[in-house]
Amino acid sequence: MIRRPRRLRTNEMIRSMVRETHLGIDSLVYPMFVIEGKKIKKEIPSMPGNYHFSVDTLVEEVKTLIDLGLKKILLFGIPKFKDEFASEAYNPNGIVQRAIRELKRNFGDSIYIITDVCLCEYTSTGHCGMIKDQRIDNDSTLPLLSKTALSHVEAGADMVAPSDMMDGRIAHMRRVLDENGFEFIPIMAYSAKYASAYYGPFREAADSAPHFGDRKSYQMDPANGKEALLEVKLDLEEGADIVMVKPALAYLDVIKKVKEISDVPVAAYNVSGEYSMLKMAINQGLIGEDVIQETLIAIKRAGADIIITYFAKEILEKGIL
Numbered sequence: 001m002i003r004r005p006r007r008l009r010t011n012e013m014i015r016s017m018v019r020e021t022h023l024g025i026d027s028l029v030y031p032m033f034v035i036e037g038k039k040i041k042k043e044i045p046s047m048p049g050n051y052h053f054s055v056d057t058l059v060e061e062v063k064t065l066i067d068l069g070l071k072k073i074l075l076f077g078i079p080k081f082k083d084e085f086a087s088e089a090y091n092p093n094g095i096v097q098r099a100i101r102e103l104k105r106n107f108g109d110s111i112y113i114i115t116d117v118c119l120c121e122y123t124s125t126g127h128c129g130m131i132k133d134q135r136i137d138n139d140s141t142l143p144l145l146s147k148t149a150l151s152h153v154e155a156g157a158d159m160v161a162p163s164d165m166m167d168g169r170i171a172h173m174r175r176v177l178d179e180n181g182f183e184f185i186p187i188m189a190y191s192a193k194y195a196s197a198y199y200g201p202f203r204e205a206a207d208s209a210p211h212f213g214d215r216k217s218y219q220m221d222p223a224n225g226k227e228a229l230l231e232v233k234l235d236l237e238e239g240a241d242i243v244m245v246k247p248a249l250a251y252l253d254v255i256k257k258v259k260e261i262s263d264v265p266v267a268a269y270n271v272s273g274e275y276s277m278l279k280m281a282i283n284q285g286l287i288g289e290d291v292i293q294e295t296l297i298a299i300k301r302a303g304a305d306i307i308i309t310y311f312a313k314e315i316l317e318k319g320i321l
Contacts (some may be wrong), residue, residue, distance in 0.1 A: 035095065038054050063198075084123065095175070229258065252302040255304055266303055
């Protein structure tokens with residue numbers, strides 16, 4: 001007897017009925033960039049289709065997202081001033097804090113706001129931590145990260161997502177949030193964040209490139225897979241509610257391994273370089289728009305419960321999902 005798997009591929013009806021992996025709007029998170037100023041909506045050259053928004057235009061854009069059914073965002077802030085202590089990161093009237101308050105004032109629980117917690121956009125060095133003797137000082141960075149997270153939550157953030165890769169920051173942040181009455185605020189940890197070349201467009205968008213050296217002493221070596229599992233286990237022990245792998249496409253094997261060991265949801269960040277490569281190839285007619293869905297399905301199939309992607313709005317506008 002000949003086995004004929006093709007019987008279950010005959011038409012879309014049967015294909016949809018036996019489909020193993022499903023991509024839904026509920027699993028998507030849309031990253032957004034907010035900057036100082038008014039009436040600003042400026043396309044990011046390295047990330048076509050994505051923009052810098054001032055707080056007022058951010059509110060307008062979020063209204064559009066909600067109307068599309070997209071209700072989860074990951075918010076990044078670009079301040080006007082930077083210093084060696086990243087003081088604008090935890091300023092109660094900083095750009096992210098003001099944006100959160102304005103979004104919640106307009107939309108309440110209709111929008112779920114996750115905030116990136118890191119110092120690289122706010123330090124004069126462009127690094128994610130404090131500098132001591134030209135090295136990143138892990139332990140002196142932790143209080144500032146927790147202070148930043150607390151300021152976001154006090155402004156109304158629904159979840160915080162530390163992306164700094166300092167050792168021990170999840171436990172420190174959990175303790176500070178709990179001590180201040182925010183024990184129900186979840187932490188999504190950038191647990192396996194690699195020192196990746198795929199971040200290039202983002203660093204232009206967030207003005208966060210390091211001014212000396214690189215981030216290889218705190219972000220992970222792309223050659224390492226077992227180390228990612230160690231980082232995830234440590235974050236789980238420290239109280240992470242969600243763990244993340246970043247980037248996604250070059251690390252599908254890592255997503256799969258993390259999914260196998262994690263007892264909490266797994267997120268994957270479809271990062272700026274992955275987005276921009278596909279977007280530019282689509283715009284030049286080299287590949288069709290179907291590649292967007294195929295790409296996100298691959299991330300989902302690898303084990304991601306949550307996908308952070310710059311494609312989120314577009315796939316809803318074009319009915320790709």
